[in-house]
Each structure stands twice: as C-alpha cells, then as structure tokens.
Amino acid sequence: MQNSKLIIHFALAIFLSVFLFSFNNISDDSDYEKEIKTWHQNRIEGLKKENGWLNLAGLFWLEEGRNSFGGNTENKIVFPKDRSKAFLGDIILSKGEVFVETKADAEVFNENDKVEKLKLFPAEKSIVLKHNSLRWFVIKRGDRYAIRLRDLESPFLKEFHGIETFKIDPKWKLKAKFVPTEGKKIAILDVTGQTSQQDSPGVLAFTIDGKEYKLDALKEGDEFFIIFGDKTNKKETYGAGRFVYAAKPDADGYTYIDFNKAYNPPCAFTPYATCPLPPKQNLLPIEIKAGEKNYGNH
Template identity: 60%
Template sequence: MKKYSYHLVWLAGIYLLSAFTANDTAYEQEIQQWHQKRVESLKAESGWLNLAGLFWLEEGKNTFGGDGKNNVNFPADKSNPFLGEIILEKGKVTLKANADAEVFNGDAPVTELDIFPGEKPVTLRHKSLRWFIIKRGDKYAVRLRDLESEYLKGFSGIERYPVQENWRVKARFEPTTGKKVSITDITGRTADQDSPGTLVFNVGGKEYRLDAVGSTENLFIIFADQTNKTETYGAGRFLYTSVEKDGSAWLDFNKSINPPCAFSPYATCPLPPKQNKLALAVSAGEKRYGEH
C-alpha cells in the first residue's frame, strides 16, 4: 500500500511539473510570436530599417535629387541628379517634378502635387526610393526610405534577454486629468504630451512609477533603467500596454523594445522623461542593437 501511495505522489509530481512546463512554454511561444511580428514590422516597407535620410526644409524652394548641388541630397547612386523642387510655403508643401524625373505617386507620374498637409500622408517614389513629409514642432522635413537600404540588408535580428515570466508585472493605474508630460526628442525639441495617468508597480519589494502618454487603450511608455549603461540601448526603451477594466495594467517587460534610433540615424526618437528613469535593472526584452 505504501509503495502504491509513493507511486501516486510521484505521478502527481510529474503531472504538475509537466503542467508548469507547458504553461511556461505557452508563454514563451506567445512572446516569440510577438517578437517575430515585431521583426517583420521593422523589415516592412513602413518599417524603420529602410530609412535613408531626413532633410529639413527651408521656407520656399528646395531642389532635390542625387546631385550634391541640390538643397535636398538623395543618394547619388539611387537617384537621378535633378528631380525637381519641394516648395514649403506657410505650412503647405508642394512637389514640382521635372518632366523626365520618373517620380510617381502610386502608379501615376507626378508633375505637380500638394503633398502636405492632407487627409493622409502622400508617399512618392523614384526607383528604390520612397519619401513623404513629416512635421516636428514648427519644422517640416522629407523622410526618405530606400527599399534596398544597407541597414535593411545588414539586419540579422535583435539580441534579447531570455523570456522570464516574472518580468510580466501587474501595475496599478493612477488616472489623471489634464496632466502633461514634457518629452524631448534627440533633436532637442521638447513637446508637452497628454498623459492619461501613471503606472505604479513593485519589483523586489520596492515601488516604482512610470508616466504614460497616449490613451488608456494604448499606453505608450518611454523608460530608462540601469541596463542602459552596458546591455540595452543607451537612450532607453519603449513599452506599450493598456488599462484593464479593474484599473490595472500589465507591464510585460519581455516586450521592451529599442526605439527606432537604434536601427537608423535618420529617426527622431523621444527620450525618457526624468521621472521615467528607473533605479532598477530591467533585464528583459530587447538588448542593444546599435548606437547611432
């Protein structure tokens, strides 16, 4: 009878171990699938790996093309020498292409077209190049993509910490009304962004706080931590989450990601506000990819 009892206990132990292993594997698979989608988004046409230039426009006419005499210098080996003019006039941007420029909006050749502002961004193409207008503060710029970019060709994946479920932390969401968070980007421009509230969480018995921007359905967190010094991107990382019905939010640090500036020198990334610099080493998520 005693041997039979021991056998049951042994079987029960094996069953529990198998259950825990299956659960851990399921969570790891979830993170792996999430990360694969993340990599695919970086490599996509709208991703960050193909950025090839960021050109700030001057008021008035800005000539553009592959020749160095232009105001906006596209890569000489990817562009005709003179493609035309990009005209900025009191917040309105118009493109005038030379007759032989081979500039297209979709499949339609472009001679003259208002490209900013509009209901949605207008993306133009010439050979492997794609470009559109962005606005940062009161400045306007051409953001250029190259579908044959060396950054895209040289991408070999992102090193990450091992998936650890204990870095999936439940936080308390403290809502606020009318709160603003000052966010500075790498160009030195600072803007006050709406913050729906603060996330309060515990690690190792200590309480930490992170201000979020965005909305309760899509909280965006820009944070720094002690791993930035040696293992993760020096300018901090990003994390997204949302508020649950009970007022909590999951902070899954296994989904901490590098900002676009880790992959391209042509991105304009926001930096962590001082209150989001954690006195904590978050050894989860993406590790350092590069310092541009």
C-alpha cells in the same frame, strides 16, 4: 501490510500531484515563451517592411521657400546619387504648407500617377512619393517640417542580422495598478531637441522585489505607450531607453507591463529617426534585464 499499501498509495499520489503540477508549469512557461518569440518575430518582420525603420535613408529639414532635390550635390536636398536622377525638382515650404514640383523627366510617382505638381502637406492622408527604389514623405516635428527618405535597397536593411534579447523570464511580466491623472501633460523631448507636451492618462505602479516603481504612460490607440530607461542602458541595452506597450486596465484598474516585450526605439537602427526620450520620472533606478538588447552602434 495494509498500512504499507496505504503508505505506498499515498506516496504515489503525492508524486503524481507534484509531477502534474510541474508538467503544467512547464507547459504554461512553454506557451508563454512561444508567445514572446512569436511577438519578437513579428517585430523583426515589421522592421523589414516597406514602412519599417530599417530602410530610412535620410532626414532633410525644409527651409521656407524652394528646396531643390535630387542626386546632384548642388541640390539643397541630396538624395543618394546611385538611386536618383541628378535634378528631380523642388519641394516648396510656404507658411505651413508643402508642395512638390518636378522636372519633366523626373519620373516621380504618387502610387501609379506621375507627379508634376502636388500638395503634400497638410493632406487627408500621408502622401508617399517614389522614384526608383526611393520613397519619401513629409513629417512635422514641433514647428519644423522635414522630408523623411526611405530606400528599399538600404544598406541598413541588407546588413540587418536580427536583435539579441535577454532570456525570456515570466517574472518580468508585472501586474500594474493604473492610477488615473486626468488632464495631466508631460514633456517629451526627442533626439532633435524638440519638446512636446503630451497627454498622460495615468501612472502605472508595479512592484519588483518588494519595492514599488511607477511609470508615466502615454495613450496610443487602445493601449498605453511607455518610454522608459533603466540601469542596463548604455551597457546591455540602447543608451536612450526603450519602449513597451501595456493594455488598458481591467474593471479593477489593473493591467500588465511585460518587459519581455520591451523593444528598441528606431534610433537604435538608423541615424535618420526622430525618437522620443524617456522623461526623467521614467528612468528606473534598477536593471530591467528583459526584452531587446542593444543593436549596432547608433
């Protein structure tokens, strides 16, 4: 009888241990899933903001000299005619400097100040001009200069319906060894055909199903920025690859790449972005079924 009680107590102890272990795992997974969903929701809200990617409405490369702009098709830079006065003025490119001169009735503003003449580039901070629902500023790509236009009433923004993702799976949060490559530069090509040499602080090495893979990282603020491609591209995910961030390594040289946070470049949402493409060494020969799936037809 005593032995039977011991057996029962032992069995109950095992059951309780298994139950608590399973409960803790479910709780951990739920917390992780909540983290990823929160991250993705913040990502969606970021796309919708005034400085997000969904409201891009134009990209206009500047020619040396005067570039007239406005809603009329006679301008060199043609803004949406239902959003702009016909002739707003001129954007002037002169030996690496960019200026704007507006018509008297243009109603172009920098913050709350009406603009007549203003140097746009280079400047201490990016100057954003506005007219009705339009916003625009200067960007530089290689040795070329352009006007990037936003429309706060853009159809891309109005038609946005969220981004489908793969099922959240903790297995795609991978421990990675950081291998420094001090002084190394890698060539990054963008969709406009411009190539830039960018500093790469190191390589992140990680293992999937017992096989090691490596990705060259770029430095962005206090994080690593990774442009990568994989075998899901052009099928389930955006054809030109995706982006993901990783934290700086710990004292032992390790960090994590969480592919559940892999996301589409801006070019997936608009034809007016100038996205970088994955360097050939960052094209993984496997499928990364995690993170954001493709969006639209861009």
